[in-house]
Amino acid sequence: MKDRQHDEFNARVKTVFEGLPIIYYRLDALNSENSTSINTLPFSIKILLESLLRQMDGHQITKDDVLRLAHWDPHNPSASGDIPFKPARVVLQDFTGVPAVVDLATMRDEASRLHKDPTQINPLVPVDLVIDHSVQVDAFGTPTALQINTEREFQRNNERYRLLKWAQQAFHNFRVVPPGTGIVHQVNLEYLASVVATRKDGEQIVVFPDSVVGTDSHTTMINGLGVLGWGVGGIEAEANMLGQPLSFVAPAVIGFRLTGQLREGVTATDLALTITQILRQHGVVGKFVEFFGPGVAQMSIADRATVANMAPEYGATMGFFPVDAETIRYLRQTGRDDQHVRLTEWYLKEQGLFRTNDTPDPEFSEVIELDLADVRASLAGPKRPQDRIDLTAMPEAFEQSLRQDVSQRGFGLTPDQIHKTATMTWEDGHQETIGQGSxxxxxxxxxxxxxNPSVMIGAGLLAKKAVERGLKVKSYVKTSLAPGSRVVTAYLKAAGLLPFLEQLGFDIVGYGCTTCIGNSGPLPPLVSQAIQEQDLTVAAVLSGNRNFEGRVHPLVKANYLASPPLVVAYALAGTMRINWNDDPLGYDAENHPIFLRDIWPSNHEIQETLAKALQPLLFTEQYNEVFGANPLWNQLPEISGSTYAWDESSTYIQKPPFFEAHDSTHEDIHGARILAIFGDSVTTDHISPAGSIPVNSPAGQYLLSHQVAPQDFNSYGSRRGNHEVMMRGTFANIRIHNLMVPGSEGGITRVYPSGEVLPIFDAAMAYKNQGTPLVVIAGKEYGTGSSRDWAAKGPKLLGVRAVIAESFERIHRSNLVGMGILPLQFEPGQSAQSWELTGDETLDVILPSPLTPAAKVTVQVHSPHTQTPRSFHVISRLDTPVEIEYFHNNGILQTVLNHLA
Structure with missing residues (x-):
């Protein structure tokens, strides 16, 4: 790490800690420059401030940047302006990491074309890519499930994995954690995160707070450990890797005060769902949330991480828990180096970044309070993570959802459909009946x-009690256990609980993000047939964070988030239509009813089991050889070279054409057609779908034309390195509703002037051939969900020049800017409906000159039904000068190359 020479605040300190010569940058040096003490700032703002202070270079980060943030006003945070943040490191998962590597490889080719050294395209900060999103649940309910799924994973993803192995040797500062290790966020929590980072500076060591951005929305999970970090789009992450700061307006910080403690039988999952509901209703998009109060001290790091993980679901940039004594205890429990743990505690106390019970509360923009004792057992669904339902209210809520109109997030069943069933006869001759809500x-x-060990141990204890009472799971329930890391397996084994989970069908199916991202795999053929023949509204219960329509499985319309113990309970029940107070799960040998309350483990049982099973040695054993522990990964051929050898016949990896398109994005848009008009809460799953690729979709037809058999289609996520597949998958979700084709479902639109209805991809290509620019219109919370860069890349390749929405989700708006697409926001109270847009109009978008952050933009509407055009104003959501530069250069990648050239 190069020593910065811009120490204008006299903040640089040289000292010695336990014989180590170290350097750090004193935050309190800013007090003399500040009218108020920085001690009153939220912890999250102070960590941002340290980053600016330490990396001030007079160019990308200036003295003025530091002073503006030092004067952060909780009641007017945007007055601090644009923050140029350069995180300590970047984490990637493979769904978003593969296209990032493809882009970097393409940039190396482009650098060569410009007669520049391609190895200048290289991460300047440490980057870890964890392969965790590619395993699919093909096999389940069998001891061989893990082996079968792992082998199929490598068969399907051989090309992608070879690309990543090339990247590992081609790029500096780039490591790959092989498949079969764990989920990126858990590996980050248990191993990669240091809480306090160190870099060599000659003979000395610079010490500073760990910080991270990641190409997955749930990077925020690391906030539970006191590490500043959040999810960004892949294109933003690439810019960070290449030395560009992440630019954003100084956020408001919402203080969330926790008091009391959770009641018996209530889990951290229930707390996370409750906080998600509260904050989503309050509105925290683009804001930091920082937790404080006496209740925080009652929470384990795992519980904090569970809450922090769901920051994207409640809409915040972060859900931050400052470092305290519990953080230090966790670092020791997970086997971190003891001297580094001591350095961490010393440094954070020196900097005023260590929270104790005596620490005065910071000044927040707003404060929300929750008594942990008020949290109740919950689920969330059936279509959104913020729609929390008390467990006791589930029977009534589910019946209501069956009857509710689709526009009200229901299923719109008629009275005669409510009780439809289908009977299946299994190979052994026994019959089972499924119906609505199975x-x-x-x-x-x-x-x-x-x-989270407490909820995982809770699931294991519930399974043990269920097996001992003779309870079994119905044959039509596809059960799976995908631990977040191998440590989970180790402590479930140490506790003696894994065999009981396996007896209920919860055999380990893989180490990665499976069902939650649509890698649920196929349902048994009998079940699929029964659902389709009777058009049944069946359910999934998963311990994940996402349950948007069409995400978990194409045939499963109702999806509920729940704690792991409740997942096991619903597997035993086999239906959502169970009243847990009155309906038994089954009967014992003496025909006595067995209720959920009879097998639910107590908090004392869980903690007692945890204390015996969870030891530091489990972590050190699993992570000692983490980068070479998978033999199938080690057997992959080594590919050398500074540039990538593209294979034109590949259907997984193709060189994208982003540098071939040179749109004049700084000019007005004339004669644009509306590609689609969407309502509220259109997610990145709708825009760039995950999960399986339907045979009859444009993407499926492309693969068939390249001799790929349907059984080898794999998932959209696994093919993110091929723009031909991904642009065909854009807006192709089977549950998307385009209001230009009323009553329709799926990725279709109406093409004008003919009025013909076509798949959105075909329509876009027809417009592209005519040279017609495109605009997408949407409602509130456009781009909610995962941080999918292809939700911006896909529209770019379809010819979308602007998106006009009532509001945007943070990451997706940023991704649109990163691809040179103009995000425009309706003025308050206005919408597509208020301006009576139907889709047959043409639009002119007139930009002011010069274009400034949050500028007013004029939209002229030309309707075939009237001779006189009408116009309205929208707000440009280019929020910072850096974003305007990206937009003018046609995106972040082109901006970086322009700087290189």
Whole structure:
């Protein structure tokens, strides 16, 4: 790490800690420059401030940047302006990491074309890519499930993995954690994160707070450990790797005060769902949330991480928990180096970044309070993570959702459909009947909960009690256990609980994000047939964080988030239509009813089991050889070279054409057609779908034309390195509703002037051939969900020049800017409906000159039904000068190359 020479605040300190010569940058040096003490700033703002102070270079980060943030006003935070943040490191997962590597490889080719050294395109900060999103639940309910799924994973993803192995040797500062290790966020929590980072500076060591951005929305999970970090789009992450600061307006910080403690039988999952509901209703998009109060001290790091993980679901940039004594205890418990742990505690106390019970509360923009004792057992669904339901209210809520109109997030069943059933006869001759609300998927999966020992042990204890009472899971329930890391398996084994989970069908199916991202795999053929023949509204219960329509499985319409113990309970029940107070799960040998309350483990049982099973040695054993522990990964051929050898016949990896398109994005847009008009809460799953690729979709037809058999289609996520597949998958989700084709479902639109209805991809190509620019219109919370860069890349390749929405989700708005697409926001109270847009109009978008952050932009509407055009104003969501530069250069990647050239 090069020593910065811009120490204008006299903040640089040289000292010695336990014989180590170290350097750090004193935050309190800014007090003399500040009218108020920085001690009153929220911890999250102070960590941002340290980053600016330490990396001030007079160019990308100036003295003025530091002073503006030092004067952060909780009641007017945007007055601090644009923050140029350069995080300590970047984490990637493979779904978003593969296209990032493809882009970097393409940039190396482009650098060569410009007669520049391609190795200048190289990460300047440490980058870790964890392969965790590619394993699919093909096999389940068998001891061989893990082996079968792992082998199929490598068969399907051989090309992608070879690309990543090339990247590992081609790029400096780039490591790959092989498949079969764990979920990126749990590996980050248990191993990669240091809380306090160190870099060599000659003979000395610079010490500073760890910080991270990641190409997955749930990077925020690391906030539970006191590490500043959040999810960004892949294109933003690439810019960070290449030395560009992440630019954003200084955020408001919402203080969330916790008091009391959780009641008996209530889990960290229930707390996370409750906080998600509260904050989503309050509105915290683009804001930091920082937790404080006496209740925080009652929470383990795993519980904090569970809450922090769901920051994207409650809409915040972060859900931050400052470092305290519990953080230090966790670092020791997970086997971190003891001297580094001591350095961490000393440094953070020196900097005023260590929270104690005596620490005065910071000044926040707003304060929300919750008594932990008020949290109740919950689920969330059936279509959004913020729609929390008390467990006791589930029967009534589910019946209501069956009857509610689709526009009200229901399923719109008529009275005669409510009681439809289908009977299946299995190979052994026994019959089972499924109906509306039958649970066909029960999955313990995803980073939110599989990282939390208390809920995982709770699931194991519930399984043990169920097996001992003779309870069994119905044959039509697809059960799976995908631990967040191998440490989970180790402590479940040490506790003696894994065999009981396996007896209920919860055999380990893989180490990665499975059902939560649509890698749920196929349902048994009998179940699929029954659902389709009777058009049944069946359910999935998963311990994940995402349950948007069409995400978990194409045939499963109702999806509920729940704690791992509740996943097991619903697997035993086999239906959502169970009243847990009155309906038994089954009967014992003496025909006595067995209720959920009879097998639910107590908090004391869970903690007692944890104390015996969870030891530091488990962490050190699993992570000692983490980069070479997978033999299938080690057997992959080594590929050398500074540039990548593209294979034109590949259907997984193709060189994208982003540098071939040179749109004049700084000019007005004339004669644009509306590609689609969407309502509220259109997610990145709708825009760039995850999960399986339907045979009859444009993407499926492309693969068939390249001799790929349907059984080898793999998932959209696994093919993110091929723009031909991804642009065809853009807006192709089977549950998307385009208001230009009323009553329709799926990725279709109406093409004008003919009025013909076509798949959105075909329509876009027809417009592209005519040279017609495109605009997308949307409602509130456009781009909610995962940080999918292809939700911006896909529209770019379809010819979308601007998106006009009532509001944007943070990461997706940033991704649009990163691809040179103009995000425009309706003025308050206005919408597509208020301006009576139907889709047959043409639009002119007139930009002011010069274009400034949050400028007013004029939209002229030309309707075939009137001779006189009408116009309205929208707000440009280019929020910072850096974003305007990206927009003028046609995106972040072109900006970086322009600087290089």
């Amino acid at each position: 649970v066909v998927i029960a999955a313990i999966t995803s980073c939110t909960n599989t990282s």
